[in-house]
Amino acid sequence: MANNKKRVVIIGGGAGGVVLANRLPKDEFDITIIDKQPYNYFLPWLLYIAFKGSRKPIKREIRSVLKPWVNFIQSGANVVNLQDRYVELESGKRLEYDYVVIATGASVDYSRVPGLDKVTEKFGNYHSNEDNAWRVWQTLNKMREGTLAVILAPGAYRCPPSPLEGVFLAEEFFRRRGLRDRVRIVFATFYPRPYPAEPMNELIEPLLKERGIDYVTFYTLDRIDPEKGVAYSMEGEELKFDSAIVIPPHVGVGIKYVPGDVLDSDGFVQADKFTNRVKGFDDAFVIGDASALPVAKTGVTAHLQAGVVAKILQGEDARNTGRTNCPFDVGYGLGTFVISDFYNPTIKYPINRINHLFKVAFAATYWDMLLYPELWDPVFESYFEATEPARIRHLYG
């Protein structure tokens, strides 16, 4: 029986990779996860390190969140050869596969905006790592007056609501410190409106106005100078700041692929949006942030795609619905969710306290949820069914 098992190599031990590995039955698959570092990170919590100084641990050893029968190899991948069906590790060793699943996540590329590396070093960000998130926390604590700019650099980025979550949490921070009247907060985005999807923007834009937060739309960040305190846009605008937190452009992680044309110009892997099959290959899949698909780069997306790929590998005719469910914290213990799918635009989902509590509760269960899908899947399935866009759009528009 053991010889008949299909060999699945999963590249990346983040949410998507781990969810998939733990869902595949051990009697049918020989499952191997590779990752260049030993930890699984709960990246959404960078927001709370940056804006609340949270000391909750955000990483856990990948091995500890995998089922015992899943193999784990700590190594980067040099090459993914889709034509000859192998993954080459850093050591040069080749892992042959029956199926490969790319779940590498995304990386950030500071070089795309001149000056961004220095700005990040000085003020931090909350889209890369713990050190940079702590820098944001130090930036906030140092500010007594002046302008804090939160700027969304053009390109892909993780977690659609997070730029504005940071803006709202910064506003709460300064108000609670009694400094709100001395600190101006300005949000700059290349999108036509503060939140890109119009229905959600109908909730968010009034809230920005109510809290006295300034915003600039169609602002395409071109370069930024931390010494002068000026961010320049391609449209010729100059945005002056005392502190600036820039959401950096995200790109693929830089693994070599054969053939190379499965990657787009940002290094993301192109695939079918319904099945996650890599363009041109039946035995290769990409899930989560690593894909070039026009879907949100969030853990929820990775989780749901992993579920679909797990079913496809077991012979089912499963398809993605494009469902999003991104928690959106707006400060003061309030939140909403960005809910949509391929067939329904974003819902104008009301802001309330329960939504914020859901976000915090999810964070508390994250690793448990990864390790015990058999316990948590029914809970999530009930939630997703109850909040299905086609069902609730009539309630909220």
Added chain:
Amino acid sequence: MAVSQGNKIVVDARGIACPGPITEVVKAYRNARNGDIIEVHATDPGFEPDIKAWIQRTGNQLVELRKDSDKIVAVIKVTAKK
């Protein structure tokens, strides 16, 4: 996805929901120079008001905006890059 053809950049944003098409335009705009043409193909109905607003805000030139049977086509001349 954007493909360069001389000084013309063709952006295929069909099948991408809002705000995907405008994101693709901005990505192409980043790599463009004054005088270049960006031709965008999109299917999302929200693209039409968004591209009009983008043109108004950025000061670039909208050469053509037409609706074919299966897509919206916007032809933009890049004129306002600083």
